Amino acid sequence: MSDIEITAASVPVLNKMFRFQWEKAQNCFVLLYPEGMIQLNGPAGEILGLVDGERSVAAITSELEAKFPDAGDLSGDIIEFLGEAHGQHWITL
């Protein structure tokens, strides 16, 4: 299931099983699920924060490139992360 192809036109959706939020105590974004929590690193938090079932991968990429102009081309990293997130069932496409 994780070998699905993700393109610029794909529209990721957060799996209903997870809730995404900022946790002050952890000082990071987290995914909450029944009786558990996954702490996200900086980039993962930025990307998942834009996953809303409406933005395409292209839209997410250009927003993040605008937000972090020094980071260069982010499309490869974003697609790679979304592939992993899909493998973990955090998102559907």
Next chain:
Amino acid sequence: MANTGSPCNAQPTPPIISDDKSHGQPLWLLAELTYKCPLQCPYCSNPLDFSDFGGELTTQQWLDVFQQGRDLGAVQLGFSGGEPLVRQDLIQLIGGAHEMGYYTNLITSGVGLNEHKMAEFQQAGLDHIQVSFQASDESVNSMLSGSKKAFEQKLKMAKEVKAQGYPMVLNFVTHRHNIDRIDRIIELCVELDADYVELATCQYYGWAYENVEQLLPTRAQLERAERITNEYRAKLAAEGNPIKLIFVTPDYYEERPKGCMNGWGQVFLTVTPDGKALPCHSARMLPIEFPNVTEVSLQEIWDTSPGFNHFRGNAWMKEPCRSCDEKDKDFGGCHCQAFMLTGDMYNADPVCAKSEHHHLIEEARERAEAVVNNPDEFTFRNERNSKVFAKS
């Protein structure tokens, strides 16, 4: 529920012998709202003398505890008991906790639930429902729960949980009376479209300890169940089914104890119906003075109370734990188990093969080979039986 959950709790790495009381945040707050329950499972982990503790916190007291917990960094809130649905103010408690930013878990037998309430709970912000079953078929379920209607009700509610779009965990406490049907249990969970399945090998606390002879499976039963679970895992994964089967390890058949609660007072905080704050849900039995949330703030309880500091660090340890190089892994095991089996909570958990009391566990295993299943020997968890164990 044995699963205290989060993979993200950073374990401190204490030096050899240390009185360091350092601790993390109470990520997990378990609110045991009431000891009342319409069912009477003989494996219930509630205290035997629950009828002694009739008082319950008010709505406002609970909300206050939730806010204090949230301020300390708690993020998961479990509503449990007894049966949490017995509390008429459950919807207010859910709503309040949701607004505070908790991920809210309802841990229920399903008895007392209906689709209308479930929808209202969702509106109020309930994130997840865990339904427990006693068995995969009606007759064993009735025998164990003491209710003929419970099984059908559970099936109906489990379907409704999914129909309403909640994530669903199904929990089966397994023991010698139901574990041989593990295949049927797993198939039922797949049919009901569970997201997570807890195949929770019975832990012997409270009523379960009282009934250990009739509950403890044989080694052969356990090994078979684990093998079948692994076969289903492989089969389901190959079918692309994301269902997760969690097989909770049966510590009576281990040679090393479990690292209890990820460390005493490290990530987990339980509050009992009458407001006692505990580092784990069975700690009430220990000869330790635990604070009450109606008298002491949660911050003080967590950070400095003698009860929560009692087993932090490892300076309390005796041999064989004291000089053992595994003590940072299991913290000497479960203090309640040490207390129940040896009378001294400072002993190593007898599950450990290095413990001089390990023969007690071995003898229990041997007895399991000889026991004949007889439900008439169960002491059921109910008010009348509890009075026998109560002091007042």
